[in-house]
Amino acid sequence: MADIASFHHSSPLRAPRSDIFLPVNRRLLAIVGALVLTAFISSAASGGDYMGKREFWSVQRHGTNCFNEKVTQDWWDAARHAGIEFVRLAPNKWLTSHRDFLLGNADHFEPDSLVEKDLAQLDAVLDDAQDAGVPVVLTMLSLPGARWRQQNGDKFDLRLWHDSTYWVQSARFWQKLAMHLKDRPDVVGYNILNEPIPEKAVADRTVLNRFYAIVIAFIREVDSSTPIILDGGEWASPTGLAAITPVDDANVLYSFHFYEPWEYTNLNANDGRLTYPGWVILDSGDTVRLDMNYVYRALLPVAQWQDCHGIAENRILLGEFGCNRRCGGAAAYLHDLIGAVQVNHWHWAFYSFREDTWDGMDYELGARPPGAAYWDAKERGENVNLPRDPDNPIWHEITEGLRER
Secondary structure, three states: OOOHHHHHHHOOOOOOOOOOOOOHHHHHHHHHHHHHHHHHHHHHHOOOOOOOHHHHOOOOOEEEEEOOOOOOHHHHHHHHHOOOOEEEEOOOOOOOOOOEOOOEOOOOOOOOOOOHHHHHHHHHHHHHHHHHOOOEEEEOOOEOOEOOHHHOOOOOOOHHHHOOHHHHHHHHHHHHHHHHHOOOOOEEEEEOOOOOOHHHOOOOOOHHHHHHHHHHHHHHOOOOOOOEEEEOHHHHOHHHHHHOOOOOOOOEEEEEEEOOOHHHHOHHHHOOOOEOOEEEEOOOOOEEEEOHHHHHHHHHHHHHHHHHHOOOHHHEEEEEEOOOOOOEOHHHHHHHHHHHHHHOOOEEEEOOOOOOOOOOOOHHHOOOOOOHHHHHHHHOOOOOOOOOOOOOHHHHHHHHHHHOO
């Protein structure tokens, strides 16, 4: 098996991070990045846009995801205190009087049918984020013809990829949303659709590009300044970026997600059998060693895609990554993964910070199981606040990454 040095010389990926040595140019980047973020947050909190949204991404950013059912001011304040630089926010779980939040109904979106009460709810949450000084990337789990599986009877909704009528409806939806949000300096990205899966519906490899082209065109008619973020195909996997041909818009970022290998990072699939580093039998039947070499190999498709298309490192975003906190070696896994992403200067957002519906990736809880009382309360529909341990090794890896430049 090749070692990290061979990957360094044979691929666009760089050497793993060092916890001891920080080159002079990275020190300078850290100082500049800290100054830029401080000024941006101060400007956003006062309602100004001193630097422009595109410039926000000019230095490496470290963030998190929020798919919560409810997002309070306390949550935003805690995120800021933790050193989180931006939040990728999905509002689809929020209460609505309609079938689908903001959309009204994903079965058919009317051009003027953004749900006003939902929009007001979104504004209130964004106001809280701005008060805390935390910029936001807005993403959608559902679009017309593509209702989120968890709100669709656990069934895939693939109509979007079969019927281009839904492309226009999705484009109009985002255009209306962009018209409403474009003047907010705290909204630093529109992430069009979370984890698209066109390949489950059609064999046409160009379908994702053609869909994105229409949506981008509609957004740019009303908003030229807010960055647009595009997930690759195959659930936004590292190899799924191959489904995207970069667009002629320097204000577009490209995103992938990383939960590799699923057999390890998913607690149900792992079932306490696997640890990192260690060995795993993949669904493909291959037996592989899980270690830093594995992480670098799994990230190679991203680096190669970036290199092939000449995309700058500050236009690549690892939009989600993580590992169930109870998987053996979770801290070591996160250490190696964050290190590999850091040295490539890609932006990243871990999943997730203080989720209110699931504890599996709430890293402040450490590796402790929630216990019977927790599950009993869940069955009664009650929320239980599990004790947080900010000194645990797993959360330490996240906080170290948040601080690193």
